[in-house]
Amino acid sequence: MKDKILQALSNVDDPDLKKDIVTLGMVQDLTIEDNKVTFRLVLTTPACPLKEMIKNACINAIHHLVDKDLEVNVIIDSMVTTQKRTTGDALSGIKNIIAVASGKGGVGKSTVATNLAIALSMMGAETGLLDADIYGPSLPTMLGLRTTRPDVSKQGDKMIINPIEKYGIKAMSVGLLIDEKQALVWRGPMITTALRQLMMDVAWGELDYLVVDMPPGTGDIYLTLAQQFPLSAVVIVTTPQQVAVADTRKSIEMFRMPAISKPILGIVENMSYFSPAELPGSKYHIFGKGGAEELASEYGLQVLGHLPLFQSLAEEVDKGVPAIMQDNPMIKTEFIQMAERIAQQMAVLNATSALAEVKETVAN
Secondary structure (H helix, E strand, C coil): CHCCCCHHHHEEEECCCCCECCCCCCCEEEEEEEEEEEEEEEECCCCCCCCHHHHHHHHHHHHHCCCCEEEEEEEEEECCCCCCCCCCCCCCCEEEEEEEECCCCCHHHHHHHHHHHHHHHCCCCCCEEECCCCCCHHHHHHCCCCCCCCCCCEEEEEEEEECCCCCEEEEEEEHHHHCCCCCCCCHHHHHHHHHHHHHCEEEEEEEEEEEEEEECCHHHHHHHHHHHHCCCEEEECCCHHHHHHHHHHHHHHCCCCCCCCEEEEEEECCCCCEECCCCCCCCCCCCCCCCCHHHHHCCCCCCEECCECCHHHHHHHHCCCHHCCCCCCCHHHHHHHHHHHHHHHHHHHHHHHHHHHHHHHHCC
16 A cells, blocks of 8 residues: 555656655655555745645545545645755855845845745744845844844854844844944955854854845955855845846846856845835836846846835834734735745755756766
8 A cells, every 4th residue: 555655646746846756755754544644745945835736736646546535644844955065064054045135235135135034934944144234234123133232152262152033033243243333444354254253153053044135236245155155045136127127137147257156046126016005906116117027037037026115114124023024914925925936946956956966976
């Protein structure tokens, strides 16, 4: 009976990875007791948007190919995948490091990074958020941590910073270490040193995702993050208007340079439209329309989401309440769906990387 069930489940493919779930090792702990079949369906991310579809396909396969009278109990579980790392990596507890970047300031990059991290956490992933905008850290304001300071502990002969935990995520920013009125007049090497400390001297622990809120533009921090740390992938943020789209092109081209060369998961269009409170179903494209689609078509990328502009949401964010935590089902749904797509793209990227490594090993 067990072999028949596994054979039936081998007809169910993961839509993203394009292989059957048995070959992928997603079927685990299969048990048969009387007329009841139970197994764990281990997905590559808790944020998988297709989990119910895969579950129903498993049940249908067993009913059609084995026995229609069997009671099938599918327990959905997840194990976030990662890419191969160098042994001894100080960040080996972090499975995926995702940078959120933009070509220019003012496009809501920090808003996207913060709400993405919280959305991933809400879906069951262990998540951290690093504010890498050394000159203009916004994380303390967005998370309501302006008067909060992290604890520091000693591990051996090294001082380790304990990240602040709020809204289900671990967060760290240079803004949590200095007075908010203090101006940082630092040269490039000092910025690089500060980023290294925020990455390496923080007790991140075991994380499925570390979301890194990057500074706008291009510069030393991008080179440092790409060359010195195991950056997994990048999410690009833009707004619809052409001035933002033009600068976003530069950001995309930067990540395609040989010196950086990091995969881009897709594009998020922020401030895509405005919906007034009295007309929540209406959409006014006050900054233009189609900027993200233009970039996606030009570079062969996916549009990960269109995020609206709400005055009330902006006011609450200034009070330290991220958009996804506010009483607005529409905006919460937008961020959750965006996070699902990003997690989905990350899982596909990891699977593709693993397959490439296998092929290279066989070839050698």
